[in-house]
Amino acid sequence: MEAIDTRDALKVAAMRLFAERGVEAVSVRDIILESGAKNGGSLNYYFGTKEGLIAELLREIFEAASEHWLDGLSELLKKGGPASVREVVRIIAYAPPLLLRGEQYPTGARFLASLLFTRRKFVAEQMRLMNLSVFNRLLAYVRELQPNIPDSVMGQRLVFVAWYMSAILSAREAAFSQSRGNSKLWTQANALGNLVDTATALIEAPVEDGLNNPDPAEQLRAPPRSTKKPAARASRRGRAASVE
Template sequence: MVRLQLARADDAARSAAAGQIKKVALRLFAERGVDGVTVREIAAAAGQKNHGAVGYYFGSKEALVRAIVMDGAVALDRERNAALDLLEEQGGPRTIRQVVNILIEPVLGLSDDHYVQFIVIFAMTHRDMMLDAIDPAWNRAYGRCLDHLRRLMPHLPPALQNQRFVFMGAYISAVLSARQRALADRSRAHPMWGSESSLEHFMQSLVALLDAPADLPKDMLARIGGAGAAIPEPPGPVG
């Protein structure tokens, strides 16, 4: 019994130490990028006396990065899927705004203040690694949202819908990253970014981006719908 209690205490200590390393690494990666932070810096900032703590708990820096990516991806996918399941049971989603809420609200509810910043920088510098780190099983909800948006955007041909989804992903990532970066600076107030009305305006503008009619000449529409038609890349966890 004593051995079992000691083993459990040791497991809890290991879990706490690994969690602290991930938390500190996420902040440093968000501030400086993955390539701008060493494992020694992470260990020191996490209060680990052993400079090899990252290797001890995760095996490598890359494994640590992958774990951080997946933590956020799993949390977002669970929340989005749960919200979609509920709406689908009720015959929805019935509006673009309902889908936008499902995409955005779980991101705003993430427990860490740095994940969006991190994932946006990581996607720009190591996109292949980011996509490889995400188990497709934990990124299903975003695809479900796109399927509903296609149904709710019948006024646009598929090629234009795909372009809108590319625009949407870039817009979500850029705005939420800027918001998170501003709010992480607690040295001063950020009236716009901290305002509920600003968030509401952002989501209304996202609906407008998706729902707006397209007024393009036929030759442009033909080019968009041709062999070079935009096809959304596999999405990151945020958008």
């Protein structure tokens, strides 16, 4: 029982610290101290590395979310499948691990947001290893429902939507964890419904600047410096000689 308690204590402590400070700002020592573990090597013993711990926490979130996504998709399939992007976005956005309010200190949304903003490729690799077929099916439906949007643009938009939704859900979670969930910002309208509306609009927006215009950031880049050495200046004597 003690081993299980220590393992769980490390995960709870890590999630709390990751949510408060961001994944990159938390060290193994921070997690061990926060958890109250007596053995300084306990994290390495149970998880191998900090990255191993992060991967396990991420898997737990996605496993719980996948159950919800599968239930939502199954209901849509009974009706013939998704009829709109909105229906798919709603399923993704309402995943329970990212909407917890009953917990004394919810952390899942902020933890995931921190990872998506700083380790997106790590998250993508973990999702690939988990073989999240239901999530991939949801994204495939989004693409099918918007056939006029080029694949390159849609691929970029799906990443943008992930960042956008994670940022909003993270801010919402922080507000509830600090007893600010009843503030006007979160109650003057249906915040989650508004999130679905705007995320759907981001996906369905007409493609105008996305393909035709170069990225302004590329235009603002300074030209590469020349590696050629400047020609030596002629000496005064040389210039005088040339005049003569």
